[in-house]
Amino acid sequence: MDRRLKTIAVLCLVIGTGGFLFAWSGLYNVAASAGHWAITRWFLTFGMENSVETQSVGVKVPPLDDLAMVQRGASHYFGGCMSCHGAPGSSRSLIALQMLPAPPYLPEKVEEWSPDELFWIVKHGLKYTGMPAWAAQERDDEVWSVVAFLARLPEMSPEEYRGLAQGEQAGARGTTAGQLQPFSLDARSPDALGQCIRCHGSDGTGRETGAFPRLAGQSVEYLYSALQDYALGLRPSGIMQPIAAELTDEEIRKLAAYYAGIEDAPSVGLRMRIDPDVLRRGETIATEGISVHGIPACASCHGPTTAPRNPRYPLLAGQYASYIAQQLRLWKQGARGDTVSSRIMAAAARNLDEENIEAVSLYYALLRQDQELPDLQLNGDGAGGQSHK
Structure with missing residues (x-):
């Protein structure tokens, strides 16, 4: 047994020394233009695919059918990913094609990966490729937006892609x-x-x-x-x-x-079922807070309808409810940064549960700058209409 162990140790030393000398010699061509040996390409691909499959175990996939998520992902893809991975109606850049390995053309390849695997790749990137890690590791919500877009990419037409990614710039207005x-x-x-x-x-x-x-x-x-x-x-x-x-x-x-400098911008319209009790709860949180839970009134910093006393604080009246709610969740998670303002908001949002987050977000979304809170008129099918006082 001792002889076998010594033999194995000597072999490992010889192989290690040989590998070091080969690398030291510079004989191995590291040029991207030279490509990989077939065995090297197979080994790297095999290792990458199995690593992603293993590392993504346990990732919980949220619903990916929210159009707002798809739009966010599409817009980021347009500015940050399209030049390397292409898009419907757009090929990869010539520079990307000279990389080793060349980034895959995702409209044709993305279906090879499951949503949990795509999440892991987008968030963490891939070694030995040009695929970077997500710049803000705290923001899983942003990563999932990209995954939501990628899930729809294979069946997407060039026109649909431009509309999702470019908004008004892709439309008739063409501003x-x-x-x-x-x-x-x-x-x-x-x-x-x-x-x-x-x-x-x-x-x-x-x-x-x-x-x-x-x-x-x-x-x-x-x-x-x-x-x-x-x-x-x-x-x-x-x-x-x-x-x-x-x-x-x-x-x-x-x-x-x-x-x-933009004045009199169109209001944010809401077409959804609205529970008056939820709206009243949101108004209470915004204007009075919930002292027993240590939740201060939002209005003291953000106003309900007038400009905040401190111009460095955002005005929330008329902001989208989904955006306000997501920011509050990020503060609760400690993922909204570490500035003086973020520390103040983290303390303010710490004790807000999901019901209160949604209520106060909806309340502010229904406000317009310099106007009163709209009365809610519930019609027969429960759709929320708005009429200003």
Whole structure:
């Protein structure tokens, strides 16, 4: 037995030394243009596929049929993924095709992976490829939006893709950043406003699904601060940080001024069943808080309908309920960053349960700046209508 162990040890030493000398010699061609040996390609693919399958065990897949999720994922894919992986009606870039391994054309390949495996790949990236990890590891919600989009990608037409990814820029209006731009941008980010319009619209109201937050009516100070926090990574977001990080300070100021300067933007319409008791609970939380649970009144910082006393705080009146609710959940999870403001909000949201989050979010969504809370009129089929006082 001792002799066998010694033999094995000697063999390992010889193989290890030989491998080191081979690497030291530089004889192995690491050029991407040289490609892989067939056995090397098989081994790497075999190892990658089995690793993803094993590492994704236990990932719980949420519902992926929410159109707002698909729109968020599509918009990010358009700006961050399409050049490497292609899209309906768009091929991969020539540069991506020279990578080793070349990124797969996802419209044809994405069905080979299950949603839990796609989540793991998008979040963690892949070693020995050009696939990066998600920039904000705290934001599983963003990753799932990309997965929701990828789940629909194989059957998607070029027209549907452009509509999901580009919003109004893909439609008949076809408004370009150059037509709207009240300022010139430097060469570092020549289409900065165009990137904003793709998600938030030229009028700052986002999209009617609530996929992206409403920016119109917010203060310059708040918008500037938010973009700065994204750029510096103080506010985690794998979607916003890559965009904001490319902006100069002057661009951030001008973009903030552009959206803050939009007046009389269309209101956010809601067509849904509304329980008056839920709305009253939301109003109570917003205007009075729940002192027994240590929940302060939102209105003291965010107002119900007038501009907050501190312009660095966002105005919530008319914001999409889904966006407000998601931000509150992120604060509860500790995934909303570590700034002075985020620490204040984390403490305020800590004791909000899901019912209260949904109630206060709905209350604010039904408000319009400088207007009263609308009366709710429930018609025969239970659909919520709105009439302002």
